[in-house]
Amino acid sequence: MTSLSPLLKQATPVVVDHASGSWIHATDGREYLDFTTGIGVTSTGHCHPRVVEAAREQTGRIIHAQYTTVMHKPLLELTDKLGAVLPSSLDSVFYANSGSEAVEAAIRLARMATGRPNIVVFQGGFHGRTVAAASLTTAGTRFSAGFAPLMSGVHMAPFPYAFRYGWDEDAAVEFALRELDYLLVSRVAPNDTAAFLIEPVLGDGGYLPTPPAFLEGLRERADRHGIKLILDEVQAGCGRTGRFWGHQFSSVVPDILVTAKGIASGFPISAIAAPVALMSKGWPGSQGGTYGGNAVAAAAGCATLDVIRDEELVENARLRGDQLADGLRVLQHKHPVIGNIRGLGLMQGLEFVTAAGDPDAATTTAVQQATTRHELLTLTCGPAGNVLRLIPALVVTEHEIDLGLERLALALADATND
Numbered sequence: 001m002t003s004l005s006p007l008l009k010q011a012t013p014v015v016v017d018h019a020s021g022s023w024i025h026a027t028d029g030r031e032y033l034d035f036t037t038g039i040g041v042t043s044t045g046h047c048h049p050r051v052v053e054a055a056r057e058q059t060g061r062i063i064h065a066q067y068t069t070v071m072h073k074p075l076l077e078l079t080d081k082l083g084a085v086l087p088s089s090l091d092s093v094f095y096a097n098s099g100s101e102a103v104e105a106a107i108r109l110a111r112m113a114t115g116r117p118n119i120v121v122f123q124g125g126f127h128g129r130t131v132a133a134a135s136l137t138t139a140g141t142r143f144s145a146g147f148a149p150l151m152s153g154v155h156m157a158p159f160p161y162a163f164r165y166g167w168d169e170d171a172a173v174e175f176a177l178r179e180l181d182y183l184l185v186s187r188v189a190p191n192d193t194a195a196f197l198i199e200p201v202l203g204d205g206g207y208l209p210t211p212p213a214f215l216e217g218l219r220e221r222a223d224r225h226g227i228k229l230i231l232d233e234v235q236a237g238c239g240r241t242g243r244f245w246g247h248q249f250s251s252v253v254p255d256i257l258v259t260a261k262g263i264a265s266g267f268p269i270s271a272i273a274a275p276v277a278l279m280s281k282g283w284p285g286s287q288g289g290t291y292g293g294n295a296v297a298a299a300a301g302c303a304t305l306d307v308i309r310d311e312e313l314v315e316n317a318r319l320r321g322d323q324l325a326d327g328l329r330v331l332q333h334k335h336p337v338i339g340n341i342r343g344l345g346l347m348q349g350l351e352f353v354t355a356a357g358d359p360d361a362a363t364t365t366a367v368q369q370a371t372t373r374h375e376l377l378t379l380t381c382g383p384a385g386n387v388l389r390l391i392p393a394l395v396v397t398e399h400e401i402d403l404g405l406e407r408l409a410l411a412l413a414d415a416t417n418d
């Protein structure tokens with residue numbers, strides 16, 4: 001008998017039988033409240049009936065056509081629906097399967113359009129696990145160690161991580177923009193730079209919202225130097241932050257937007273959006289892959305965007321996110337090991353620190369494991385592994401947030417000495 005890779009075996013004690021909304025029903029009969037939702041993928045909750053039905057119906061019509069050869073209806077409809085939520089200047093969309101692929105397509109497009117090699121990324125950013133996407137990732141050495149050489153032309157600038165520096169947000173933004181300017185005169189010539197690549201909220205890098213003033217500073221520098229601003233909305237997009245796109249907390253409009261995860265409630269599809277004049281500088285046949293823009297995934301994407309609109313899930317993310325953040329602050333009073341709580345909407349992180357203020361990964365892991373014992377699924381993140389992240393489905397109810405907070409309180413009591 002063949003077994004799973006030993007690496008997969010250690011991953012989790014939970015084996016799913018079926019799932020619905022915010023709930024995972026395990027094969028051993030236990031019922032878990034899911035505050036991970038596949039890292040924000042199942043935006044409309046597990047197995048939303050409209051998403052399930054759309055996929056079922058599409059499967060009987062056509063499962064797949066290579067959309068660069070034969071176009072199909074779900075992709076045209078998805079493009080229209082995305083057009084309704086994208087900034088109006090981003091009027092052209094290209095599809096792939098995963099976030100990593102879409103990030104790579106965005107990088108190619110920026111390089112092809114500018115004829116420049118360099119990409120500036122920001123410390124703690126996560127952009128995927130394929131070799132080029134991992135080369136752009138600085139959310140932890142575990143994502144890039146051991147398979148060098150990485151893609152060249154990637155340069156890292158600081159992120160305004162106010163809590164870690166012990167500064168207020170304005171000071172952190174000023175510092176990070178100054179350091180970026182210094183990078184652009186000392187090492188990475190603007191005329192050789194194709195793109196700035198950043199997430200609106202650092203995801204795997206620690207659930208840190210990018211301050212609006214920092215995004216605005218990047219936009220200003222990008223305009224000044226003809227550099228493309230790429231926003232990776234893979235984790236923060238599709239309503240999760242309480243706005244449709246995470247960057248909409250600022251006035252900034254990107255040149256290229258990358259989306260995946262929540263766009264199709266768990267079906268694999270991703271997209272990049274850009275102004276048509278920019279997109280036409282790319283070469284579609286050189287990007288994407290066999291399954292890009294798959295018909296069933298696109299139909300699920302259409303249903304997902306309809307559900308987000310019809311059930312007012314962006315508003316729900318904002319309201320339930322506020323409820324969650326309020327509850328977390330109460331827990332923080334009881335547990336000084338929680339040094340910082342931050343996030344936007346249903347994307348909340350708790351940073352654990354020692355009495356000396358250093359990252360406390362051991363407690364974070366202990367709390368995460370204790371939540372599983374209390375039937376609440378959570379995840380850790382951050383380069384130092386000391387952030388617990390909570391990512392409920394966008395359909396989460398008031399009662400489920402209260403229940404999640406109760407279970408988290410039990411886990412904190414188990415796993416900390418506070």
Ligand code: PMP
Pocket residue numbers: 039097098099100101103126127128129199203204232233234235236260261
């Ligand atoms: N960008 C961001 C911001 C992500 O969070 C992720 C996945 N965690 C990716 C890119 C990569 O997406 P995928 O795993 O679908 O390749």
